[in-house]
Amino acid sequence: MIEIRNLSKSFIDKRVTVDAIKDINLTVGKGDIYGIIGLSGAGKSTLVRCINRLEEPTAGSIFIEGKDIMELKDEEMLRMRRRIGMIFQGFNLLSRRDCSKNIAFPLEVSEWKKNDIEKRVNELLELVGLEDKRHSYPSQLSGGQKQRVAIARALAAKSDILLCDEATSALDPSTTKAILTLLREINKALGITIIIITHQMEVIKEICNKVAVISEGEIVEEGPTFQLLSKPNHPVTKRFLSDKSLEGAVDYLEEGDHARLYKVTFLQESAHQPIISGMIKATGVDVNIMAGHISNVQGKSYGNLLVELSGSNEAIQKALAYLSQNKLYVEELAKHERVV
């Protein structure tokens, strides 16, 4: 378990103090795949580097298994880091070592015996499916293969925490998927806690069970992935989830008139019932369906429907009540609201 309490980091850039992260509080449970999503410059890289103290926080505490790592001395911190693996966007492999030597690096650092290193490297090559590449150099590998080597290296010294800093941002979509699948397998099979920093909502949707949204150095929203994605509250979260087809519909309406536009969110259970049709019959409102889509988050789906309601005020109020009764989540979109 990782508990981050009131963590802040500021640095001085050209005599101006910049707060990279401000008063961050997060709790990552053992075995979680915890996603932290934010735009570039939001402070997410700083945050993840504070967890292994590659960046020295200005204030706050980080408890790993109950131990405040801010109080560790240099030598103890080095030993703690050996338990925390890290992978990077740019892979950061040693160019003059082949795959097996790259994976052996953290073991050499921890002064393992030669025979043990060899055995462990073989296990890891098998884990990431690169047995046939053991003697290849990084320059001979594809991006996905390089990230596999990096994952093996990060886990080599029996780490139980894995930090991923934009680990899939340099990969194409299908390789990204393969790497995420590997991370999920590792999480399941070895019970490793994974913290993922990303700007890609796809990554969050694919494997994270919990997610925090970071903006301008602060956590603006957090929670279980499905809950947060299906009912986002903060504008930044909404922007990450914004759907081009819904945006187009809003743009189209903006030219007009007195249309009242609603975003209706329905979750898995309600998706199979003809609720809109029921609403029309029960209240007599006119419904113009502008756009809609269904998203899938780790096997659970939620849908968004953008509808224009017209009729008497009373009828519209009735219709909204009808939707709420049927456990749909309704939100009126202001005229110039582009974030849907």
Next chain:
Amino acid sequence: MNEWYSILNKLFDLMPQPLLETLYMVAAATVFSVLLGGPLGIITAISEENHIWPERNLNKALNLIINTTRSLPFIILMIAVFPITKLLVGTRIGTTAAVVPLTIAAIPFVARLVEASVKELPWGVVEAALSMGANRMQIVLKVILPEALPSIVSGITLTIINLIGYSAMAGAIGGGGLGDLAIRFGYQGFQEDVLIGTVIVLLLIVQMVQFLGNRIYKSLIK
């Protein structure tokens, strides 16, 4: 035909001794300057702000020393270090004595080149090593040195070629060598054939050093 024969004969007579002197001076100065300047360059690079051993004052001091030594013209440095030469070698003149100023001139040169090689390494590999709990010594020996090695080899090649040039001036303190031969016999003695012969030999040596340097560099890149 006869004329060519006599020129070659003369060169074969004159050349071996100065050639060996040059090779000796350059080889010795290269070894010492790499051994001393290499670590200096690494320390200069890693003591910078935001590197693995930020030591502001040490870094400033090293930069000052390197810059001062590098700004002295070699011919002046050679005379300026006479006391050190005397202390180390026991005499101020001769081939071995010339190794001292050559080394002293090459140390800051090597240091700067090694520093640049270390600095051009992507920070990510160092950061990755830090994230795995490597200490400073391990990072220097297992990451920085091996990763920067090809670039350091290029730097050493450049150093050797520079030292060949500097060693020509060693004649001024009785160091001998090919440069001395060219000046004394060729220039002052009006023997153009010796002058041209020496230049050709120097040219061949430089070509060979560059060729070998490139070969080693390529074999180190993976």
